[in-house]
Amino acid sequence: MKRSIVALGASLAFALGACQPTNQQLEDLAKQQDEILAKLTSLEANQKKLLASAAPAARRKPPKEDYNKVYEIDIAGSPFLGKPDAPVVIVEWSDFQCPYCARATPPLKEVQKKYGDDKVKLVFKHFPLSFHKGAKPAAIASLAAADQGKFWEFHDVLFKNQRALDASKMNGYAAEAGLDVEQFKQDMTANQTKYAKAVDADFRQGQSVGVRGTPTLYIGGKRVANRTVQGMSKMIDTLLKEQAAGS
Template sequence: MSFSMGTFFDSFSLLVQYVRTWVVISLLCLVITWSSSAQAASPIDSQLEQQVLQIIREHPEAIIESVQAYQQLQQQKLKQAQQGFLQDLKTNLQTVIGESPTTGSTKSKTVLVEFSDFQCPYCAEAHKTLNELLAKYPDKLRLVYKNLPLASIHAEALPSATAAWAAYQQGKFWEYYDALFTNQKQLGEALYLDIATKLNLDLGKFKRDLTLATPAITKDIQLAQKLGVAGTPFFVINSPTFSGVVQLPDIEKILTGAK
């Protein structure tokens, strides 16, 4: 990798702006803390507060510049994470897969990573399409599942992901996956146990594994956050013809163009 002086000065400038950002934020935090304090401020504290406020009044552009610099740094960090993920998808696939469930052809040159939520209605629709694609192109597609339960809006997103993980420990993830999406309107503890029973899972082990799922699901969520994934379903694909984020309707086009 080449490293020019221009790159150095750009990085140094960003570092200076980054430090400046936190200085401004720290000053604002101090002002808020002083302003909301229930205790009577000393004359010195009051004087310092006024000085800080005066600096902010005289240089409001510093706050804007600092926020912009911080956003730029965050965008660069996000871009680097996304590029690193795509590179791993091409050259170090097992790193991407980790301990996640996969289905389809292990020899396929096209790998699709799905971030999904079992209570998301759009994910349920995507599930139907993915099953059709896997059946239609059995030798051309490998699907990797990553959990992204949107717990803030879906009460059963995390419990259902936990149940699916427990089923995975007995080699029945994809059967459980199908059953959850098929019965999405009935998500709940009764359904989770019913599916486990119908799949002939060891219920004792299944219930124990429910308590062990958190680290794996958290790891998927952290990966999604690192990549800037905010909604579901979300797909990233790597194939001989295309690599990157892909919309569901375009997956078949990519498959038909893959060799």
């Protein structure tokens, strides 16, 4: 860029020479060129500083996960499948607009079905990511569905339509999930703030136990590394054996 400025200055000087410039004009031109070069030098120096300060952050890795740590997770009031007193609790932090969450749903339900309601309880927590604009409105709407005892039906409809989660679609999804649509509308109006606070509370709780993305699962308070049916089954079997040995 500096060479371009110098070349431009030379071209202007040549053009002015053809017009017989005065000495003052030549001095002004040289001064302007020096000022431009000084600004470019300053910009380059600032750019180098910014790159240098950003480099460590770019190289910094997320903290290593401790998959043996047991977290205390408050699940009161959260939607769940299974019996309330099931000995194994799976907690899922999820985002309705996250494609990986949609893929995680079938294995989770398969595991819950495999062990049955008596042994496994599947708990849902909200973790709407900021770059998924439809995720939080969908999470809020799901709580209105939960008030009608239809959270999981609405959950399935949302994941099936996760590319179209704009607010104008929610009444239609409520109907598809078998909700009383008029009651759904009333609850969405009357309880919007309450639902939003509940979603935010889930998000903060997730952050407090190390959730940084979705889906993130915990079985018996331990973070799940392998989200396949086989991986989760291994954790559940181990937990059930430990509980049996301790009883």
